[in-house]
Amino acid sequence: MNKTLIIGATSAIAAETAKLFAKRGDRLFLAARSLEKMEAVRKDLEVRGGKICGTFSLDLTDVSQHELLISKAINALDGVDTVLVAAQLITSLQTIISRNRNPQNPSVLSICSIQGGHTTNV
Numbered sequence: 328m329n330k331t332l333i334i335g336a337t338s339a340i341a342a343e344t345a346k347l348f349a350k351r352g353d354r355l356f357l358a359a360r361s362l363e364k365m366e367a368v369r370k371d372l373e374v375r376g377g378k379i380c381g382t383f384s385l386d387l388t389d390v391s392q393h394e395l396l397i398s399k400a401i402n403a404l405d406g407v408d409t410v411l412v413a414a415q416l417i418t419s420l421q422t423i424i425s426r427n428r429n430p431q432n433p434s435v436l437s438i439c440s441i442q443g444g445h446t447t448n449v
Contacts, residue, residue, distance in 0.1 A: 329353045330380075330404035334387065334396075335414030337364040342371070344411060349377030353409075356400040358383045360414075380404050387414050 331348050335341050336357035348355060349372045359365040362384040369379050381403035385392040400407055 329408040330356075330406055331409040331411065332356045332358065332397075332400040332404070332407050334358045334410065334412045336368055336382075337361055338413040338415065341411060341413035342368050344413070345372055345377070346375060348409075349375050352378070354378045354380050354404055356381045356383070356403050356407075358385060358396055358400070360384065360386050 328351075329348070331345075331353045333341050333345055333348075333355060336345065337359040345355060345357070345368065355372065355377055357365055357369060357379065359368075359382075362382075365382055365384065369382055373379055381399060383396050383399050385396055387393075397407075
């Protein structure tokens with residue numbers, strides 16, 4: 328049984344992954360911007376037998392909330408084994424990086440969003 332923090336818990340991929348975590352018996356802590364959508368995800372997971380230890384509503388672009396999120400998750404789960412970040416934050420990060428570094432420079436690791444039709448796990 329893992330103790331899992333899911334950031335961006337209302338995204339489709341996070342909600343579906345959370346169902347798998349719930350099925351295997353993980354204890355979950357959900358974080359997302361929309362409290363209303365997060366409650367719907369929480370209820371769905373609980374119906375499926377998920378053990379939801381807590382929720383936290385935040386806007387990840389507000390860095391002042393990060394420490395509070397982590398401490399609440401650690402306290403609620405009694406530690407954290409896994410963190411899934413599925414928040415739609417990548418575009419904002421890419422813009423920040425582009426302002427400070429040339430993203431075409433091969434020595435710069437670029438954080439990006441991949442827009443495509445298929446993903447495959449091998």
